Amino acid sequence: MNAGARFGAAVLAMVLAGWALASISSYDVIADVDPSRASLGPSLDHWLGTDHLGRDVAWRLLKASQAFMGPGLLACTVSSLPGVAAGALAGFFGGPIAYALRYLATVIATLPRFVLVLLAITIYGDNMWILGAAAGLAYAPTLAEAVYNRIDSLKRDEFVLAARAHGLGSWRILWYHLLWINCRYLVGRHALYLFSYTLLLETTLSYIGGFGVKEPTPSWGNMLAFEFGQRDGNPWGAWAPALAIWLTILACNLLANSLVEKRRA
Amino acid sequence: MPDRLEMRRLEVRARDRMLLDGVHMSVEAGEILALVGESGSGKTLTARSLLGLPGPRPGIVSAELLIQVDGCCHRPYAGLGPAPWSSKLLDKRFKGIRGAVVGYLPQDARGGLDPLWTVQRLVAESITLGGTSGEPADWLRRAGFDHPAVVQPLYPHQLSGGMAQRVSLAMTMARGSRFIVADEPSTGLDPTVRNGILAEIRKLADDGVGVILITHDLRLVSRLARRVVILHQGKVLEEMAARELSSATSTRAREMLLATARISGGSR
Ligand SMILES: Nc1ncnc2c1ncn2[C@@H]1O[C@H](COP(=O)(O)OP(=O)(O)OP(=O)(O)O)[C@@H](O)[C@H]1O
Ligand SMILES: [Mg+2]
Numbered sequence: 135m136n137a138g139a140r141f142g143a144a145v146l147a148m149v150l151a152g153w154a155l156a157s158i159s160s161y162d163v164i165a166d167v168d169p170s171r172a173s174l175g176p177s178l179d180h181w182l183g184t185d186h187l188g189r190d191v192a193w194r195l196l197k198a199s200q201a202f203m204g205p206g207l208l209a210c211t212v213s214s215l216p217g218v219a220a221g222a223l224a225g226f227f228g229g230p231i232a233y234a235l236r237y238l239a240t241v242i243a244t245l246p247r248f249v250l251v252l253l254a255i256t257i258y259g260d261n262m263w264i265l266g267a268a269a270g271l272a273y274a275p276t277l278a279e280a281v282y283n284r285i286d287s288l289k290r291d292e293f294v295l296a297a298r299a300h301g302l303g304s305w306r307i308l309w310y311h312l313l314w315i316n317c318r319y320l321v322g323r324h325a326l327y328l329f330s331y332t333l334l335l336e337t338t339l340s341y342i343g344g345f346g347v348k349e350p351t352p353s354w355g356n357m358l359a360f361e362f363g364q365r366d367g368n369p370w371g372a373w374a375p376a377l378a379i380w381l382t383i384l385a386c387n388l389l390a391n392s393l394v395e396k397r398r399a
Numbered sequence: 400m401p402d403r404l405e406m407r408r409l410e411v412r413a414r415d416r417m418l419l420d421g422v423h424m425s426v427e428a429g430e431i432l433a434l435v436g437e438s439g440s441g442k443t444l445t446a447r448s449l450l451g452l453p454g455p456r457p458g459i460v461s462a463e464l465l466i467q468v469d470g471c472c473h474r475p476y477a478g479l480g481p482a483p484w485s486s487k488l489l490d491k492r493f494k495g496i497r498g499a500v501v502g503y504l505p506q507d508a509r510g511g512l513d514p515l516w517t518v519q520r521l522v523a524e525s526i527t528l529g530g531t532s533g534e535p536a537d538w539l540r541r542a543g544f545d546h547p548a549v550v551q552p553l554y555p556h557q558l559s560g561g562m563a564q565r566v567s568l569a570m571t572m573a574r575g576s577r578f579i580v581a582d583e584p585s586t587g588l589d590p591t592v593r594n595g596i597l598a599e600i601r602k603l604a605d606d607g608v609g610v611i612l613i614t615h616d617l618r619l620v621s622r623l624a625r626r627v628v629i630l631h632q633g634k635v636l637e638e639m640a641a642r643e644l645s646s647a648t649s650t651r652a653r654e655m656l657l658a659t660a661r662i663s664g665g666s667r
Pocket of ligand 1: 413437438439440441445454456
């Protein structure tokens with residue numbers, strides 16, 4: 135693991151820890167309003183100070199991870215399960231599923247994905263879980279095609295033939311040799327990119343308003359929008375969520391870039 | 400009756416021509432049968448047909464394979480219906496034969512190893528599959544590595560050709576195959592390594608494994624094998640005792656053998 139990947143993993147571990155902490159804490163975003171302590175700078179009581187309604191920025195920052203963490207993970211699952219399954223089966227066994235998959239992938243590739251995702255939330259409201267599911271589904275064909283190409287080229291390799299000669303069954307070859315060892319990094323990269331994409335979508339929509347997470351529920355997007363450009367405000371009110379978004383996306387990308395197969399250095 | 404493997408009437412077609420035509424051979428447990436022939440004569444195709452592995456299309460169009468082990472008789476090609484046979488069908492027919500009964504050392508040993516698995520994992524998998532005992536290191540030592548710990552963490556692309564041959568041999572031994580088809584296991588190795596591998600193959604045969612040894616090296620044939628089958632353009636040109644090789648009867652066989660010897664560096 136290189137330095138960038140270690141940094142990325144550390145940041146993501148912190149985000150996860152923050153999410154876990156926020157999920158078990160009894161912090162109440164509404165009860166926390168207290169105009170008498172509005173826009174304070176950082177202190178021991180309020181590590182990142184307070185926003186202009188007197189709410190604790192640090193707690194809101196942690197609480198806001200609930201806005202994207204679940205949907206982001208949902209996107210990864212919704213994208214990976216069908217994507218890997220379809221790509222692997224079509225790639226390994228070929229036949230009609232392979233044609234169907236290619237057709238489907240082409241059709242979906244012609245639609246702009248961002249529009250697809252926006253469409254989903256316009257129809258189904260500003261539920262971020264729907265956003266996650268839509269992003270996952272929109273990108274499932276990309277993953278399916280990547281896995282398909284990888285498996286399709288690998289299955290003709292001499293080592294697959296040798297594995298057959300060694301008495302390994304198709305499923306064992308597909309699962310252990312092709313998918314687990316030869317595709318796990320591919321899937322990992324895809325999941326990380328998709329996660330950061332979902333985070334970016336959620337924060338962007340929440341920043342713009344209209345769709346997305348709405349006050350008083352915190353999101354890094356609406357925290358930024360809410361505090362950005364406040365006069366005499368606490369600068370950390372806007373800087374903290376901005377940095378959090380930037381760091382998390384950077385972490386995902388650094389980690390994803392380190393997931394490279396060690397085949398032929 | 401001793402265990403044995405017998406192939407008869409093997410025919411393999413490509414779209415436009417016959418690649419193998421009526422090839423036959425048989426090997427008993429504990430015996431080494433040499434299969435020689437010039438490049439392109441169909442040795443590798445023959446080896447693969449013994450395992451039901453896919454080659455050209457339409458591929459194997461006729462074959463009678465009889466494998467007798469422990470009083471139990473396998474006839475994987477029997478009653479398959481008209482050719483071509485799908486690889487899925489052959490997979491089913493050869494289940495329990497590949498690896499367990501017939502092992503294969505591919506010509507391109509390195510290409511035969513999963514590029515993303517370490518040597519340690521590869522051999523460990525063979526041990527699990529074969530239900531044999533011992534650690535990967537033991538099998539690697541038997542295959543001629545004096546210091547197995549050095550190779551165990553390596554990936555196939557970090558192995559030399561000869562090392563890959565030996566890893567492949569270790570895997571086949573750990574798999575516990577009753578018959579082994581070794582496709583040119585000695586080509587491109589330095590004499591020490593080659594002799595090590597050949598000694599190991601000799602020992603396998605002494606332990607009761609039937610070996611089909613594909614090679615270009617005629618010196619080797621007379622030293623190791625009891626019988627030899629000479630392939631020429633997809634046909635069996637001659638089959639004889641290995642020690643008669645130098646007095647090969649048919650003139651064509653002689654010419655061909657001389658040519659092979661010249662190609663493989665005048666090893667005769
Ligand atoms: N997939 C294929 N499609 C068409 N022809 C093939 C295919 N595979 C092999 N052949 C042909 O079958 C013949 C025998 O090939 P084979 O690989 O068995 O030769 P070989 O005796 O093993 O040669 P070498 O000593 O070079 O390894 C060759 O003429 C080759 O062109
Ligand atoms: Mg060959």
